[in-house]
Amino acid sequence: VILINGKPNDRVDALDRGLAYGDGVFRTMRATRGQIPYWLRHHRKLASDCAALAIVCPAEDLLRAELAEILSTESECILKVIITRGAGGRGYAPPVKPSGTRIIASFPLPKISTQIDHDGVRAIWCQTRLAIQPRLAGIKHLNRLENVLARSEWSDPQIAEGLMLDTAGRVIEGTASNLFILEGERLVTPDLRGCGVAGVQRERIIEVAGRAGMVCSVEEVTRERICDAKQILLVNSVVGLRWVSALGDLRWQQSWQTAAIRQALDDLAD
Amino acid sequence: VILINGKPNDRVDALDRGLAYGDGVFRTMRATRGQIPYWLRHHRKLASDCAALAIVCPAEDLLRAELAEILSTESECILKVIITRGAGGRGYAPPVKPSGTRIIASFPLPKISTQIDHDGVRAIWCQTRLAIQPRLAGIKHLNRLENVLARSEWSDPQIAEGLMLDTAGRVIEGTASNLFILEGERLVTPDLRGCGVAGVQRERIIEVAGRAGMVCSVEEVTRERICDAKQILLVNSVVGLRWVSALGDLRWQQSWQTAAIRQALDDLAD
Numbered sequence: 001v002i003l004i005n006g007k008p009n010d011r012v013d014a015l016d017r018g019l020a021y022g023d024g025v026f027r028t029m030r031a032t033r034g035q036i037p038y039w040l041r042h043h044r045k046l047a048s049d050c051a052a053l054a055i056v057c058p059a060e061d062l063l064r065a066e067l068a069e070i071l072s073t074e075s076e077c078i079l080k081v082i083i084t085r086g087a088g089g090r091g092y093a094p095p096v097k098p099s100g101t102r103i104i105a106s107f108p109l110p111k112i113s114t115q116i117d118h119d120g121v122r123a124i125w126c127q128t129r130l131a132i133q134p135r136l137a138g139i140k141h142l143n144r145l146e147n148v149l150a151r152s153e154w155s156d157p158q159i160a161e162g163l164m165l166d167t168a169g170r171v172i173e174g175t176a177s178n179l180f181i182l183e184g185e186r187l188v189t190p191d192l193r194g195c196g197v198a199g200v201q202r203e204r205i206i207e208v209a210g211r212a213g214m215v216c217s218v219e220e221v222t223r224e225r226i227c228d229a230k231q232i233l234l235v236n237s238v239v240g241l242r243w244v245s246a247l248g249d250l251r252w253q254q255s256w257q258t259a260a261i262r263q264a265l266d267d268l269a270d
Numbered sequence: 271v272i273l274i275n276g277k278p279n280d281r282v283d284a285l286d287r288g289l290a291y292g293d294g295v296f297r298t299m300r301a302t303r304g305q306i307p308y309w310l311r312h313h314r315k316l317a318s319d320c321a322a323l324a325i326v327c328p329a330e331d332l333l334r335a336e337l338a339e340i341l342s343t344e345s346e347c348i349l350k351v352i353i354t355r356g357a358g359g360r361g362y363a364p365p366v367k368p369s370g371t372r373i374i375a376s377f378p379l380p381k382i383s384t385q386i387d388h389d390g391v392r393a394i395w396c397q398t399r400l401a402i403q404p405r406l407a408g409i410k411h412l413n414r415l416e417n418v419l420a421r422s423e424w425s426d427p428q429i430a431e432g433l434m435l436d437t438a439g440r441v442i443e444g445t446a447s448n449l450f451i452l453e454g455e456r457l458v459t460p461d462l463r464g465c466g467v468a469g470v471q472r473e474r475i476i477e478v479a480g481r482a483g484m485v486c487s488v489e490e491v492t493r494e495r496i497c498d499a500k501q502i503l504l505v506n507s508v509v510g511l512r513w514v515s516a517l518g519d520l521r522w523q524q525s526w527q528t529a530a531i532r533q534a535l536d537d538l539a540d
């Protein structure tokens with residue numbers, strides 16, 4: 001099902017600026033039992049991403065009502081919300097009175113083996129680098145060619161994720177997930193002031209680390225720190241928390257802290 | 271008029287990857303007397319940009335026929351061609367057998383005073399910087415948020431263009447044009463190996479400089495070189511060649527070389 005500005009429709013204006021320039025933002029969420037966990041957090045992120053680009057964000061209750069319409073027939077699915085600056089003429093200048101476009105689409109749940117909690121996932125290093133652009137860093141905007149190119153680097157379904165460096169060689173994130181490393185009993189996640197997407201689950205782990213008996217800090221992460229880490233964690237809103245069992249020649253076992261973080265995340269209501 | 275995959279249509283698939291990720295490329299061209307000057311050059315650029323992203327580029331004769339269909343009813347217009355990787359499911363991984371989307375749209379000619387050849391144009395410095403991303407540099411792809419943000423920095427119609435620096439402080443281009451500076455009798459255009467769009471008219475000026483009695487070289491351009499230049503030129507396929515009469519506190523008069531380059535460009539058949 002796809003709703004465009006609230007109406008069932010599977011086509012958008014060919015002159016939408018989301019298509020012309022990637023002039024918009026998005027979120028991908030997992031719905032379960034007809035609900036979207038952490039919805040208010042998702043909307044807060046959507047609103048702050050829109051604000052960063054001076055795009056008008058639809059009101060929380062409007063989006064919630066439209067999502068509920070889809071959830072009434074599909075209670076278990078992936079939901080994607082795209083907000084663009086709307087249709088415009090030719091040229092980069094935003095329209096004086098832009099009328100944004102909101103697209104809500106549902107997708108079937110991906111097949112995720114429950115075994116991965118136990119077995120972990122395999123990851124690789126991507127060659128494609130993230131450019132350093134503080135003006136857009138953290139925002140989940142529609143300019144995602146770097147992620148597309150990075151994700152194109154492998155097709156082996158056994159590989160769950162590719163890790164990306166920025167052009168200065170710092171570790172930033174997975175192509176579609178945020179990254180944490182465990183050092184002793186300390187969690188560290190890469191600083192995203194230069195590039196990367198600051199996701200909602202990353203925010204939740206930062207908040208919840210204390211309850212799992214850990215401190216969590218945001219720092220510059222080098223490849224060396226990845227190699228030396230006790231555990232590498234990947235997180236996003238579609239598949240949740242995963243631990244990396246293999247990356248190149250490196251191998252890890254599940255640490256007890258990973259289970260503790262998973263539990264703390266589950267216990268956090270929002 | 272808009273043709274999507276050859277058929278009149280003003281709406282595209284809401285799941286097109288051009289919209290989801292900016293996963294595509296485009297060109298904007300000026301048609302005159304039912305013809306597109308330098309069309310083969312435009313198609314060559316389209317093909318090389320597609321190749322850089324592993325997108326299948328439509329054949330030259332197919333696009334030419336579709337453009338001719340529009341030109342048969344609109345002989346003077348701006349034509350925009352967008353090629354995307356096509357519709358896809360959710361997720362960054364390109365479809366195994368992508369079926370690209372081609373969108374051809376016509377727009378009315380912008381009002382350009384013939385006076386600007388004589389008077390020059392006003393430009394400003396933009397605050398928005400271009401990130402350094404060699405993997406995407408030069409390509410006219412659909413990830414254009416930097417240009418959108420830069421173009422949002424002014425609304426005064428007296429200002430024709432904004433000049434953009436990269437994050438290292440080098441001068442790269444205008445928001446929608448390539449840039450040349452005249453130093454003595456030497457033309458210089460910024461090196462675009464880190465960022466920027468390598469446009470068709472830039473390529474033509476580099477080729478034609480010799481005929482106008484100048485050497486042209488591709489170099490790193492600093493702000494200081496802009497300030498000291500004898501002339502600043504802007505070029506694109508919509509409005510052609512323009513000289514900058516004012517940039518901040520700086521003022522220029524038209525140099526005779528500008529007229530010579532204009533003449534040489536007009537004389538170059540393709």
